Amino acid sequence: MPLPAKAFQRWLHGIAPDASTADVCRVSGIKRTTLAQQLVRGKVAETTVVSISRAYGVNPVSALAGFEAYSLLAVPAPPTRCELVSQISTPDLLRAVLSRSAVDPAGRSAERPPLSPAPHATSVKNWVEAIDDGELRHRVSAATGVAPQNYSAQLTANRLSPELAIATSLAAGVGPAGGLVASGLITEAEAGWPPDARQTALDGLPDGELTTLAGDRLQALGKTLKRQEHDQEQTNKIWENLG
Template identity: 35%
Template sequence: MKLGRDEFQAWLDEVSPGTGSVRLAAVADLPRLRVKQQLARGNVAPATIAAISRGLDLDPLTQLARFEAFSDLVPSSPAVGEMPGFISSPGLFRASAERLENQPVTETQLGPESYDLAALYWFNLANDGALRARIADELGVNQPTLWKMLRTRLREDVALAVCEHAGWPGVSALVISEVLTGKEAGWVEECRATWANSVPVGQLLSCTEQRLQQVGKQERDRESFDRHLG
């Protein structure tokens, strides 16, 4: 998902007038070529806006919300139904073990909020069987492209469509797309641990079981591929 050059330039003229691409790259700690290419093509990535905002000591979410595509976004912690998607597989397994031992779960035990295949697990929590077709119809994203996004990085407009479909906070789309951190999105401190400690144990185990099945399938597929190569 890209933001238009005119909209970006109007924003930049207000927050940092007269700043050229070289200075922007330095402020945002981004490669010069990437910034120059985005400006030349008139397609600026939301992550670039967020990076520039950080470099200027501005709140990234507040600045992104000034763009039409993100104007409805407000700070929010994840919805209950999407919370497991922001917890790594080992973290989810540890949380279940701790709860079964009647021990409190800490935030650090849950692992990073961004991890490999987070987008896939998050998407699966929202998928009621109709989500893939909706994304294809509304955004023109075919199955192979979506498959790749879910295993690398989910495009912001696709993530926003997922949030709309599931009734989740729109700002979660920017966290799962790695544009914002949870803190920048307005997450309540240690909200993941609060969820892990308060959700009924049976529900936590159900979430963990689903994740374990997904991880198990991925590992079996990988091992089968490795054996085939061997």
């Protein structure tokens, strides 16, 4: 949900009282035309607040929490284990499976590579699936008025608007920041996640659970690739017929 321009201007004056619009844009990397258009429309994007917050050394989560639509962020909550695991990429899961089974001649486990930073290629969909009790999408749709198919389309595209991310967290009963991390609006550190939280969650997975999860991810990836290949074949046939 875009933020009211008047509330944004009050917030901006609070963190940069002597800065001009040109100064703010230069420091934050936002185009002046982009900010001007948002102010004229009376709606400022969350990404604008995040960029300016980072530029002026303000935690983006704290900044967003100052706006009514994101007041839930003022009460931090730790991520659940399933949320943390959902933010581990499929290649990292596969490496973990291989690492646990690899032992050198001295009997030592293979060296553990660091995890890739969140988000990853399917982080949004994985996050929703991790906290879904089977009725989550219907509750989100009822609460926001967003049609289930439109909601699913965002997940398939690995994106989720900040408004829907907050609504999803609320409907699932988890901390409010998880969806913002999964969608890439904020970082793990900005959300208050410990630096080793994802790795700890991964290490806590039993071998069977880890292997099953990696297999499910591979199966989902295979379906996606097949669908893309089919779409490409159809596109090629159309061009052949036109040519």
